[in-house]
Amino acid sequence: MKFKTSKLVRFHQCDPAGIVFYPQYLVLCNETVEDWFAQAHGVDFFDLHAKLQRGVPMRHLEAEFLAPTVHGETLEFSLVVEKVGGTSIKIRIEAWHGEQLRFCAHQTLVWADVSGPRAVPIDAEWRERFTRYLETPNE
Numbered sequence: 001m002k003f004k005t006s007k008l009v010r011f012h013q014c015d016p017a018g019i020v021f022y023p024q025y026l027v028l029c030n031e032t033v034e035d036w037f038a039q040a041h042g043v044d045f046f047d048l049h050a051k052l053q054r055g056v057p058m059r060h061l062e063a064e065f066l067a068p069t070v071h072g073e074t075l076e077f078s079l080v081v082e083k084v085g086g087t088s089i090k091i092r093i094e095a096w097h098g099e100q101l102r103f104c105a106h107q108t109l110v111w112a113d114v115s116g117p118r119a120v121p122i123d124a125e126w127r128e129r130f131t132r133y134l135e136t137p138n139e
Contacts, residue, residue, distance in 0.1 A: 003079040032077045060108040081133040087119040
């Protein structure tokens with residue numbers, strides 16, 4: 001199963017040429033993860049951090065910038081889980097405009113106790129939630 005969310009490219013995300021400034025893609029990826037928690041798991045980031053005392057800091061990132069995106073275009077972001085580990089999850093986020101892939105990121109997010117902060121084992125409930133988004137060969 002894939003999580004999908006649409007993002008309108010705004011003026012503040014662009015360089016003077018009207019093209020998305022590449023660090024803004026990382027902000028959009030973080031928004032996509034935040035949307036995934038809120039919309040797919042029913043837990044917004046404030047509650048995740050403040051009430052559940054959990055966070056998902058990034059440990060590793062690989063990004064590919066495949067084609068330019070300009071102001072006013074809408075990107076369809078998708079998120080799939082590639083692997084659920086003991087204390088981390090590997091995800092892939094893609095940004096599409098129509099049939100064209102514009103951006104792809106592979107990230108490792110750590111399941112962390114924010115009071116530490118330190119990595120902690122992913123409990124059975126969250127493991128099941130994350131596993132719902134594991135990529136299947138037919139996707």
